[in-house]
Amino acid sequence: MDRRSxxxxxxxxxxxxxxxxxxxxxxxxxxxxxxxxxxFDSTLCVGCKACVSKCKEVNAMPPVPMGQDxxxxxxxxxxxxxxxxxxIYTEGKVAVKDALAxxxxxxKRSCMHCVDPGCVSVCPVTALTRHPLTGIVNxxxxxxxxxxxxxxxxxxxxPQYEYNSAFGQxxxxxxxxxxxxxxxxxxxxxxxxxxxxxxxxxxxxRTALLEEAKRRMALKPGEIYNYPRGDVRxxxxxxxxxxxxxxxxxxxxxxxxxTNVLHLSAVPYxxxxxxxxxxxxxxxxxxxxxxTLYSYLALPAIALGGLTWVVKRNTENAESGQEGGKE
Amino acid sequence: xSHHYEALEDRKILTPFFLLMVAIAAFGTIFLIIRxxxxxxxxANLSGGYPWGIWVIYDIVVGTAFACGGYALAITxxxxxxxxxxxxxxxxxxxxxxxxxxxxxxAFVDMGRYWNxxxxxxxxxxxxxxxxxxxxLCVAAYxxxxxxxxxxxxxxxxxxxxxxxxxxxxxxxKLDKLLFFFIALGILLPTMHQSSLGSFMIAMGYKIxxxxxxLHFQPVLAVLSAFTMGxxxxxxxxxxxxxGFNRHPETHLFSGLGKIIRGLIAAxxxxxxxxxxxxxxxxxxxxxxxxxxxxWIETALFVYPLVVLSSEEKRGNGKHxxxxxxxxxxxxxxxRFDAYLITYNPGPGYSYFPAFPELIMTVATVATEIxxxxxxxxxxxxxxxxxxxxx
Numbered sequence: 001m002d003r004r005s006x007x008x009x010x011x012x013x014x015x016x017x018x019x020x021x022x023x024x025x026x027x028x029x030x031x032x033x034x035x036x037x038x039x040f041d042s043t044l045c046v047g048c049k050a051c052v053s054k055c056k057e058v059n060a061m062p063p064v065p066m067g068q069d070x071x072x073x074x075x076x077x078x079x080x081x082x083x084x085x086x087x088i089y090t091e092g093k094v095a096v097k098d099a100l101a102x103x104x105x106x107x108k109r110s111c112m113h114c115v116d117p118g119c120v121s122v123c124p125v126t127a128l129t130r131h132p133l134t135g136i137v138n139x140x141x142x143x144x145x146x147x148x149x150x151x152x153x154x155x156x157x158x159p160q161y162e163y164n165s166a167f168g169q170x171x172x173x174x175x176x177x178x179x180x181x182x183x184x185x186x187x188x189x190x191x192x193x194x195x196x197x198x199x200x201x202x203x204x205x206r207t208a209l210l211e212e213a214k215r216r217m218a219l220k221p222g223e224i225y226n227y228p229r230g231d232v233r234x235x236x237x238x239x240x241x242x243x244x245x246x247x248x249x250x251x252x253x254x255x256x257x258x259t260n261v262l263h264l265s266a267v268p269y270x271x272x273x274x275x276x277x278x279x280x281x282x283x284x285x286x287x288x289x290x291x292t293l294y295s296y297l298a299l300p301a302i303a304l305g306g307l308t309w310v311v312k313r314n315t316e317n318a319e320s321g322q323e324g325g326k327e
Numbered sequence: 328x329s330h331h332y333e334a335l336e337d338r339k340i341l342t343p344f345f346l347l348m349v350a351i352a353a354f355g356t357i358f359l360i361i362r363x364x365x366x367x368x369x370x371a372n373l374s375g376g377y378p379w380g381i382w383v384i385y386d387i388v389v390g391t392a393f394a395c396g397g398y399a400l401a402i403t404x405x406x407x408x409x410x411x412x413x414x415x416x417x418x419x420x421x422x423x424x425x426x427x428x429x430x431x432x433x434a435f436v437d438m439g440r441y442w443n444x445x446x447x448x449x450x451x452x453x454x455x456x457x458x459x460x461x462x463x464l465c466v467a468a469y470x471x472x473x474x475x476x477x478x479x480x481x482x483x484x485x486x487x488x489x490x491x492x493x494x495x496x497x498x499x500x501k502l503d504k505l506l507f508f509f510i511a512l513g514i515l516l517p518t519m520h521q522s523s524l525g526s527f528m529i530a531m532g533y534k535i536x537x538x539x540x541x542l543h544f545q546p547v548l549a550v551l552s553a554f555t556m557g558x559x560x561x562x563x564x565x566x567x568x569x570x571g572f573n574r575h576p577e578t579h580l581f582s583g584l585g586k587i588i589r590g591l592i593a594a595x596x597x598x599x600x601x602x603x604x605x606x607x608x609x610x611x612x613x614x615x616x617x618x619x620x621x622x623w624i625e626t627a628l629f630v631y632p633l634v635v636l637s638s639e640e641k642r643g644n645g646k647h648x649x650x651x652x653x654x655x656x657x658x659x660x661x662x663r664f665d666a667y668l669i670t671y672n673p674g675p676g677y678s679y680f681p682a683f684p685e686l687i688m689t690v691a692t693v694a695t696e697i698x699x700x701x702x703x704x705x706x707x708x709x710x711x712x713x714x715x716x717x718x
Contacts (some may be wrong), residue, residue, distance in 0.1 A: 078375060087591070122530050124460035125446040143446045146439020148378035149459045154529040157673050160375045161439050163368030168439050256532075268413055275533055275674055282532035285542055287456040289526055293519075293546070294461060300515060307406070307511035314408045315507050 002224055026288050028257035028281045029116040032135030033214065035173065035206035036184060037113060038193055038261030039213055043098050044200035044227060044243040045106035047086055049073060051192035051201055055084040055110070058176055058191040077109075080162040083173040084110035086194055091270045098266035105265065107272040108201060110192070111158045111173035113137050114281070116257030119150035119172075121161055121283035127170075128159075134184065135206070135260050136177050141169040153283070155256055155275050189231050196229065199239065204232030206260050213250040213264055221245040255285070257281035332417055332480065335572065340705055355691020358684040362436065371686035376677025377668075380435075384667045385689050386433030388524050389660045391466070395557030396564070397473060398517040402634040403587065405510050412580055414711030417480055418568065419561050421709050424473040425696045431470055433692060434463075458526045462628055465520035472516060475509045478502060484707045507666020509534035525549025528666060536670035537611045537619045539662075541602045546642035551595040556659040558588045559632075566645065568704075574713045578645045585648060588655065589636040591628055618670045626666060628658035 162168030193203035228235030396419035486495035
């Protein structure tokens with residue numbers, strides 16, 4: 001074949017390959033205008049698991065037993081029947097709360113309700129959505145195909161599939177606002193925040209919670225602070241406590257584009273099992289590549305045009321006996 | 328053009344090997360039924376951290392790359408106009424059709440809510456940013472394109488059946504007029520979804536080991552390696568058929584393919600190493616951990632065929648060509664296994680090793696493919712006519 005026609009044909013393909021590497025990815029998404037969230041302050045958590053119990057009640061899920069012992073919920077991690085769990089960091093003698101050495105610290109894990117959610121970005125059928133106002137990440141089992149890409153795309157391993165059912169679905173925290181529950185729409189707070197006796201889990205708008213977190217971080221360790229319980233905008237009650245030495249960042253302000261559920265801690269976040277994330281969301285990079293390659297199917301259409309032209313020419317030549325294969 | 332291809336009609340279908348493949352397939356079917364009755368957890372070791380096991384990574388991610396023979400040859404024959412490779416194309420198309428067909432079947436088995444699968448085809452449900460949507464639609468379309476590309480073999484068979492000749496010839500004439508478009512689609516579609524099988528890893532972020540997380544370069548590396556695997560599988564299968572059926576070798580054709588493969592491997596290695604160096608990941612290459620070990624095994628498997636195929640003498644030797652092809656298939660398969668499973672790390676508390684039934688179901692899928700392949704080449708004109716034997 002002559003060089004010119006080859007270049008014409010491969011133009012589309014080459015452009016696609018180059019574009020995917022030189023792509024201008026979209027920036028991270030911005031928080032929803034009326035984003036609601038929670039602030040979990042690990043230093044306030046006493047590990048009572050009232051939140052775990054309340055979550056099971058709201059979602060009608062059974063406790064996880066440990067052997068014969070079923071007097072309490074022994075869930076060790078998130079699962080299709082545990083959408084909220086309290087985990088523990090321990091080191092050495094496990095003697096001092098919120099200390100790195102010989103210490104322990106509690107960590108609450110549930111959906112972080114990402115500002116730029118990976119699960120929403122990778123779901124092929126829009127079964128996962130970010131609510132346009134509240135930013136809550138919802139799930140629709142009626143369209144979900146069960147491909148479980150959301151589980152691979154979640155930096156926190158939150159979505160859980162019901163492997164032990166023939167007709168399983170994905171389960172995840174929907175901030176108590178799923179169909180049939182709708183606590184947020186009714187003006188209530190999330191179950192876990194309502195149940196928390198120490199205010200370790202605080203409910204509210206993302207903006208107010210971020211302000212509260214920064215207020216706490218600005219305090220000097222050892223000072224007394226009046227910690228609110230319940231909803232940060234209209235706390236049910238307060239309690240006084242010494243301020244710990246907080247880590248210098250609010251987890252979720254910026255991590256992978258930020259989350260609506262924020263965390264504060266006195267021990268480094270990676271000790272609490274938080275993943276290694278930069279500020280850029282992987283969803284934004286992935287979508288940048290996909291939209292460069294497939295926007296309006298323009299590149300594939302150009303490539304198909306070129307390919308069709310060359311293939312047609314080459315097959316016609318072959319029929320009329322001018323097969324280039326002879327070289 | 329039936330004189331180019333022949334069915335191995337004089338060969339027995341029910342050989343001991345064929346029956347073994349059928350037995351394995353039947354064994355796997357037992358677990359398949361259990362999966363649909365009792366749920367995936369009853370046969371597979373999948374978890375919250377490892378939602379994708381060997382069903383997705385072998386049956387789909389590796390399996391479709393093995394099935395790229397039809398793709399690689401279509402580019403060579405129809406785009407680069409190297410007609411001399413034409414005799415290889417039908418067996419390659421058949422293995423592609425089977426590989427992709429069973430990948431689609433595997434995807435369905437792995438799909439947790441398969442009864443909702445139609446939502447992928449509803450425009451108002453589609454999430455066009457999602458790599459999975461591209462893969463799902465593109466693979467579905469490509470299976471149909473492969474069936475059309477392979478249909479001349481079926482029509483040639485059909486025209487020999489009593490009473491069908493006229494109709495079969497009429498259909499063939501119509502098909503021949505349109506075939507060029509499907510050939511073009513058959514080049515475009517694999518380029519799209521094979522690159523997407525790399526793009527999946529972008530959104531997985533830190534779960535992908537730094538030596539495999541190349542972000543924007545994922546699609547290019549994935550499609551290049553799929554390419555090399557496509558050519559390698561053509562050489563591998565050609566050698567198997569030549570030896571298994573005592574036919575004459577096609578070394579003169581494979582040797583030319585070897586030259587193309589050499590360039591593709593070089594491009595793959597340059598892009599991969601280039602990215603890792605520029606991204607400051609040289610440290611990870613020498614970290615003396617599992618990732619580092621797998622990375623160098625993989626690299627060795629890529630470099631070996633590069634060396635063999637660079638030697639004029641070895642390129643013309645059937646045995647060396649076969650070794651190079653096998654090395655390359657292992658390299659490409661390992662590249663995918665390493666990234667998606669072996670070094671995949673969703674964080675503390677999660678581990679994965681396939682359960683016995685899970686493994687058997689994948690083995691059974693391969694056995695079924697082999698059995699169907701053997702059946703078809705004995706019934707339909709797929710293999711190039713063994714001209715030396717006929718003489």
